[in-house]
Amino acid sequence: MTARTPGRRPGGPDTRGEILKAARESFASKGFATTSLRAVAREAGVDAALVHHYFASKDELFIESMALPIDPRQVAARILDGPTDQLGRRVITVFLAVWESPDGQQRMKALLRSVVSSDDVARTMREGIARLILQPVGQALGVPDAELRVALVASQLMGLAMIRYIVELEPIAATDVADLIDRMAPAIQHYLTA
Template structure:
C-alpha cells in the first residue's frame, strides 16, 4: 500500500493557559495520567477532562498535544500503527479493495522489526485478562470494529466485522507471535492474495465468491 494510505494528522487544537505545565514535562505528565486512567476506567469510560485533572494540567494542553482520545490512547501504547486512522482512509477508497488493502497495510507496516516487536507486545496484552486487555478491546471495538460494521451496512454487521477482525488478528498472531510456518515466511503478496478476499467476503459478502477466487488462482506449491 502506498504512503497515501496513512491519514495525515490534523493540526493540534488548543493552547495551554498561562501557568500550566508545557513542553516535554507537560506532555509526559499527560501520557502518564492517561496510562493510569485508561488502566483504571477502560477506554470507553476514560475522558480527556479526567486525564487532564489527573495530570494537573488544563484540558487545553491535552488538546494541544493530542488530537482526540484515540490519539492519546495510542500514544500511551507507543503503538506502531494507527488502525483507526487507516480504516477511515481505506473505507473511503474503492469498496471492492477494502479487504486486500487492510491485509496489505498490516503486513507491510509490520515488516519493520521495531514495529513488529511492539505489536507483538500489544497483542500479548490484548489476549490476556488484565486491565490492559479490557482497554485494548474497547479501543478496537469503538474505533475499528464499529466502523467496519457500519461500512457493511447489513443486518449482521457486527458479526461481519468481528469475523473480519478474527482473520486479521489471527494472521498477526500466527505470523508475528507464534511465528507459525509457513505463514511466518510466506511473501506478503501471497498472504494478501489469500486472506484479503476472505476479509472482503466477511465484510460485504458480495462480488466474487471464495470458490471463484480459488478457481482463478491455483495455490502455490
C-alpha cells in the same frame, strides 16, 4: 520569591509525558469508554485545558498513550478508500504493512502480548480499536450484521498475527507477504460482503 497560586500547576518540561502516563494508567484501569480528559488532567495534576492543548481529542490521546505504530483513524480511511469488491484485499494489505515494518512489528508484538496477558489492556484496545477502526468500517458496509462481519475479520487478523509473529508457526511465518495477501483476501472479502 513569588507565592504559588492555588489550583493546577502550569505546563512544565515534561508535562506532555506526565499526561501520557496518566492517560495510559486511566485507559488500562478504566477502559476507553470511561476515561475522560478531565480525569486524566486531574491525575496528571494539570488543568484540563492543558490536556486539550497537547491532544485535540480523547482519540488522539488514546493513540499516543498506547504508543500505537499507526493511527487507527488513518487505517480506517485507507481500508475504506476504494471499491467494495477489493475491501478484503485492502484490509489484509494494510494489516500486514503495519506488522511487516520493523518498528510496527516490535510495537505490535508488545501490544499483542499485553492484550493476551492483561484484561485491562485487552478491554482498552477492544474499546479503542472498535471505536476508531471497526465501527467506521462496519458503518460503511451498510448491512445489518456489519458488527459481526467486522469482528470475524478481526478474529482472522489476530489469529494470523499470533501464528505468524508470536508463535512463528511454519510455513505461515516464512510465507511471502504477497502470497498471504492473495490467500487471505478472498476469505476476508467473504466475511465483509458475502
